Amino acid sequence: MILSGRVVNLSRTRIHYGTDALQGFRKLIVSQEYRKSRVFILVDANTGKHCLPLLVEACPELDAASVFEIEGGEASKSLIAAGKIWGELLAAQADRHSILINLGGGVVSDLGGFVAAGLKRGIKYVNIPTSLMGMVDAAIGGKTGINMGKLKNQVGFFYSPIAVFLDPRFLKTLPSAHIRSGFAEVIKSALLGDPVLWRKLLRLGAENILRMDTSEKPWQDMIMKTLTFKNRIVCQDFREQKLRKILNFGHTIGHALESLSLGRDENILLHGDAVALGMIAESWLSHMKAGLSKAEAMEIISFLKAGYKPQADALKGFFKSSPASLDSIYDLLMHDKKNREGQITYTLIQAAGKPRINLDAGRKETAVSLEKIFE
Ligand SMILES: NC(=O)c1ccc[n+]([C@@H]2O[C@H](COP(=O)([O-])OP(=O)(O)OC[C@H]3O[C@@H](n4cnc5c(N)ncnc54)[C@H](O)[C@@H]3O)[C@@H](O)[C@H]2O)c1
Numbered sequence: 001m002i003l004s005g006r007v008v009n010l011s012r013t014r015i016h017y018g019t020d021a022l023q024g025f026r027k028l029i030v031s032q033e034y035r036k037s038r039v040f041i042l043v044d045a046n047t048g049k050h051c052l053p054l055l056v057e058a059c060p061e062l063d064a065a066s067v068f069e070i071e072g073g074e075a076s077k078s079l080i081a082a083g084k085i086w087g088e089l090l091a092a093q094a095d096r097h098s099i100l101i102n103l104g105g106g107v108v109s110d111l112g113g114f115v116a117a118g119l120k121r122g123i124k125y126v127n128i129p130t131s132l133m134g135m136v137d138a139a140i141g142g143k144t145g146i147n148m149g150k151l152k153n154q155v156g157f158f159y160s161p162i163a164v165f166l167d168p169r170f171l172k173t174l175p176s177a178h179i180r181s182g183f184a185e186v187i188k189s190a191l192l193g194d195p196v197l198w199r200k201l202l203r204l205g206a207e208n209i210l211r212m213d214t215s216e217k218p219w220q221d222m223i224m225k226t227l228t229f230k231n232r233i234v235c236q237d238f239r240e241q242k243l244r245k246i247l248n249f250g251h252t253i254g255h256a257l258e259s260l261s262l263g264r265d266e267n268i269l270l271h272g273d274a275v276a277l278g279m280i281a282e283s284w285l286s287h288m289k290a291g292l293s294k295a296e297a298m299e300i301i302s303f304l305k306a307g308y309k310p311q312a313d314a315l316k317g318f319f320k321s322s323p324a325s326l327d328s329i330y331d332l333l334m335h336d337k338k339n340r341e342g343q344i345t346y347t348l349i350q351a352a353g354k355p356r357i358n359l360d361a362g363r364k365e366t367a368v369s370l371e372k373i374f375e
Helices: 021-029 045-050 051-057 060-064 079-091 107-123 134-139 168-173 176-193 197-206 206-211 217-236 241-248 251-261 269-290 294-321 324-334 361-373
Strands: 007-008 013-016 039-044 066-070 098-105 125-128 143-148 151-158 162-168 344-351 354-361
Touching: 013 021, 013 217, 021 051, 021 060, 021 125, 021 162, 039 045, 039 051, 039 060, 039 107, 045 066, 045 098, 045 168, 051 060, 051 098, 066 079, 066 107, 079 107, 079 143, 098 107, 098 361, 107 134, 107 143, 107 151, 125 134, 134 168, 134 176, 134 206, 134 217, 143 168, 151 206, 151 251, 162 197, 176 206, 176 217, 176 241, 176 269, 197 206, 197 217, 206 217, 206 294, 206 324, 217 241, 241 251, 241 344, 241 354, 251 269, 251 294, 251 324, 251 344, 251 361, 269 344, 269 354, 269 361, 294 324, 294 361, 324 361, 354 361
Parallel strands: 013 162, 039 066, 039 098, 098 125, 125 162
Antiparallel strands: 007 013, 143 151, 344 354
């Protein structure tokens, strides 16, 4: 089943979801306000091949647009890549009325949003997410950013797109590893704000869900619920002063794990894999620090292990071959933007649907929680 014609309109950014979302995009491009704007499209090698034809078919006016292509993958979220695109945009006479269309996953929307925020002190941009991670998380909420060396998202802006258009048909060509990666954010949002959805996920089982086609109803429901939840939180706390911090569940440890694999030839973990393993550790921390019952912590951990066991095994193997990495995890955790006074600050959960922010834990408790990933 395909949902159609849904417009989530809770924030300054309109979010269109459904197989007719690209018609909404075309309306925007030909509208009185934007028809004279110069349009630029940012893609990576895969979305240029698999997604751009569908976009141009839906909006033939884009035939004249300039397309910039970056290499796929996390390494493109860099100042070098941003500088290159700024140079190309300026060479192509981009001005303050130009629009940048980010057609891709979280890498394209994070980098493209960053580029748009910086050029001429801010040009307009649109996100058209093509990965599950993009649809349920990265394209929504106006956080843009690049990595510095091994450290994730260290430089960036809060800068919202004028609109987001999500067409689930793009998911047909997304490799299954990236469905698994995006699924981590679905699990996170169910655990934070939707106990009914969480119970449903438990009933279905992670492995069964990951085997299902994304055009099936359970997936369509999960995507809609997750993006709506994210948008609701962002609308209430755009600049992450308080409520939005809940979205960091699993990400403190997740980002540190992900950073370990940055810059290596072989990427051990995708972003969502790292978040899933981060949620295993942070569920145990939630038991130790936030009152999550042992039974519920174990239920969450078992669910996650069923979906992400090969990734946990790969990480275990990596630590075995490079024992010093465990120490570097703690160093990486100390760079987390949320930290205060030498303690690592976490978002944890007291129960499904009851997140708690600003909970501190030290090195020892963190080390114990990391062990849970490998047990
Ligand atoms: N700004 C935010 O709020 C936010 C939230 C979550 C994640 N992120 C960031 O998002 C990034 C991860 O996003 P991602 O998982 O989408 O990674 P990604 O952008 O690298 O996309 C994953 C892979 O899938 C390919 N791809 C994308 N759409 C495709 C399609 N329809 N068909 C075939 N191939 C396709 C891409 O080329 C890439 O190889 C990380 O950098 C993370 O930090 C940002």
